[in-house]
Amino acid sequence: MGEEMSRNLGAGAAREPQSPPRAGRVGGAGPLIREVPPTTWFFRHPRYLRYMAREITCIFVGAYCVLLVLGLHSLAAGQPSYEAFLVALRSPASIIFHLLALAASFYHAATWFNATQKAMPIQLGEEFVPGNLISGAHYVAWAALSIVILFLAGVF
Amino acid sequence: MAKSNKPIIWFPFAAGGTVIAFFIPVIVLLTFMAALGYVPTGLSYDSMRAFAGSGIGKLVIFGVIALSLWSSAHRLRCTCYDFGLRADTLVANVLYLAAAAGSIATAVYLLRI
Amino acid sequence: MKERLVQMEILRYNPDTDTEAYFQHYEVVCQEEWVVLDALNKIKETIDPTLNYRWSCHMAVCGSCGMMINGDPKLSCHTFLRDYAGVIRVEPLAHFPIERDLVTAPDDFMEKLKRVKPYLIPKAPKPISEGEYKQTPAQLKRYHQFTLCINCMLCYAACPEYGLTPKFIGPAALSLAHRYNQDSRDGGRDERQEIIASKEGVWECTFVGACSEVCPAHVDPASALQQIKIASSIDWFQEHLMPWGKK
Numbered sequence: 001m002g003e004e005m006s007r008n009l010g011a012g013a014a015r016e017p018q019s020p021p022r023a024g025r026v027g028g029a030g031p032l033i034r035e036v037p038p039t040t041w042f043f044r045h046p047r048y049l050r051y052m053a054r055e056i057t058c059i060f061v062g063a064y065c066v067l068l069v070l071g072l073h074s075l076a077a078g079q080p081s082y083e084a085f086l087v088a089l090r091s092p093a094s095i096i097f098h099l100l101a102l103a104a105s106f107y108h109a110a111t112w113f114n115a116t117q118k119a120m121p122i123q124l125g126e127e128f129v130p131g132n133l134i135s136g137a138h139y140v141a142w143a144a145l146s147i148v149i150l151f152l153a154g155v156f
Numbered sequence: 157m158a159k160s161n162k163p164i165i166w167f168p169f170a171a172g173g174t175v176i177a178f179f180i181p182v183i184v185l186l187t188f189m190a191a192l193g194y195v196p197t198g199l200s201y202d203s204m205r206a207f208a209g210s211g212i213g214k215l216v217i218f219g220v221i222a223l224s225l226w227s228s229a230h231r232l233r234c235t236c237y238d239f240g241l242r243a244d245t246l247v248a249n250v251l252y253l254a255a256a257a258g259s260i261a262t263a264v265y266l267l268r269i
Numbered sequence: 270m271k272e273r274l275v276q277m278e279i280l281r282y283n284p285d286t287d288t289e290a291y292f293q294h295y296e297v298v299c300q301e302e303w304v305v306l307d308a309l310n311k312i313k314e315t316i317d318p319t320l321n322y323r324w325s326c327h328m329a330v331c332g333s334c335g336m337m338i339n340g341d342p343k344l345s346c347h348t349f350l351r352d353y354a355g356v357i358r359v360e361p362l363a364h365f366p367i368e369r370d371l372v373t374a375p376d377d378f379m380e381k382l383k384r385v386k387p388y389l390i391p392k393a394p395k396p397i398s399e400g401e402y403k404q405t406p407a408q409l410k411r412y413h414q415f416t417l418c419i420n421c422m423l424c425y426a427a428c429p430e431y432g433l434t435p436k437f438i439g440p441a442a443l444s445l446a447h448r449y450n451q452d453s454r455d456g457g458r459d460e461r462q463e464i465i466a467s468k469e470g471v472w473e474c475t476f477v478g479a480c481s482e483v484c485p486a487h488v489d490p491a492s493a494l495q496q497i498k499i500a501s502s503i504d505w506f507q508e509h510l511m512p513w514g515k516k
Contacts (some may be wrong), residue, residue: 038240038242039239039240042238055238058228059232059235061176061224061227061228062229062232064180064184065225065258066258067187069265071187072208072217072221072261073261073265075204075208076265076266076268076269079201083201086190086195089190090190090192094191095188095192098184098187098188098191101184102184102188105176105184106181108173108176108177108180109177109178109181112176113177138177145178145182146182149182149186150182152198153196153197153198154203155196155198
């Protein structure tokens with residue numbers, strides 16, 4: 001009996017560390033848990049909206065990869081099919097989609113390169129290499145690689 | 157509590173995120189030029205055929221598409237959860253299978269060239 | 270000294286009588302250079318002695334006065350009234366159970382903190398007669414920023430993944446595990462990995478980055494967690510694909 005009581009008291013104390021059960025208490029609910037609204041939480045602060053914007057880029061990037069697979073399919077099917085794919089790219093819907101994919105992929109790239117300094121800090125001797133230098137190096141490499149690819153593709 | 161096998165999913169996601177950041181913007185730029193009517197010479201049938209016909213070209217194309225698809229699928233899985241969709245296992249299976257299917261299709265098309 | 274009439278909406282909750290929390294409006298005359306905590310103290314002293322909140326040092330060291338100020342997790346002793354216009358809305362730290370008014374129950378964080386073994390676990394027993402552990406400035410610098418955590422739990426209130434998945438070990442506890450893993454005197458990484466490389470550990474993090482934005486001690490938990498992910502991935506590949514790589 002005594003053991004039983006102390007166990008109950010223990011459980012009560014664990015649930016309400018600051019306010020042990022009191023005689024004559026009415027209507028009390030104990031500690032209050034405020035649930036996070038699972039579908040609207042990101043409207044609570046601009047930083048969450050920025051995060052969701054970063055995450056949503058994957059929809060456009062993923063869809064663009066599907067477009068690439070379709071292009072590859074037409075390339076494998078022979079010249080007429082590939083030429084038809086290039087013509088289909090000219091539709092207004094395709095142009096709008098390309099603008100969205102362009103914005104999404106650039107935003108992804110910027111957020112990704114900004115994050116490199118957090119994921120891969122470099123300590124040389126005693127000091128850490130300034131984070132902006134790590135991200136900056138990625139931006140420079142990105143620009144160089146993009147120019148090389150544009151050159152190889154015959155843009156200039 | 158056991159160590160998670162999440163690295164199998166996360167590591168290709170991180171690799172794919174890096175590939176997307178470095179390669180996808182400029183590739184979008186190229187097909188965007190084609191969409192506007194100016195097809196860069198590198199996107200002509202003969203050049204693309206020659207590029208996709210080479211071993212290194214096959215490797216680059218497959219690497220970029222497969223990793224980007226995987227990365228996008230994983231990120232979309234997390235985004236679905238963030239939007240309140242709690243059927244995480246179902247979402248994960250559908251998206252990872254879709255990414256795998258896209259990669260297999262890519263490999264099949266490449267082998268036909 | 271310039272005075273300032275401050276309007277505040279403070280979330281109230283009495284566990285003995287209330288079933289829901291509600292906002293109570295206060296108007297209080299403050300000095301221009303005061304912080305939110307000063308305004309709360311003035312309210313408690315002159316207007317409403319029933320208002321409950323935690324504080325101790327009033328100098329951003331103890332980490333006990335964290336609360337949501339206009340929706341942002343902040344130390345109330347470190348948040349100046351002059352930076353706000355209009356009504357200031359004060360709520361208890363998000364994602365923790367409310368015990369009374371602005372006081373929250375930190376038990377979940379404390380339990381998680383204990384679980385990650387945030388203390389030095391020597392590689393081998395070393396008697397005092399063998400002398401002290403020595404560390405170079407570079408070895409100290411490697412983990413130093415992560416020692417600055419004051420356990421204020423603002424990062425937990427900022428982390429949406431913790432809010433959505435309360436099992437998540439969370440930013441501060443994982444960063445402290447990383448702090449000891451990075452310490453040249455420590456040999457406990459394998460023990461900690463069992464906890465932090467689990468599903469409820471680092472893998473619930475989606476790198477929102479809010480933890481680092483709100484940290485009043487300029488710790489960068491988001492960085493620690495990404496480093497843990499990379500290191501845990503390397504572990505996994507060594508353990509499963511290169512059995513000769515690791516014992």
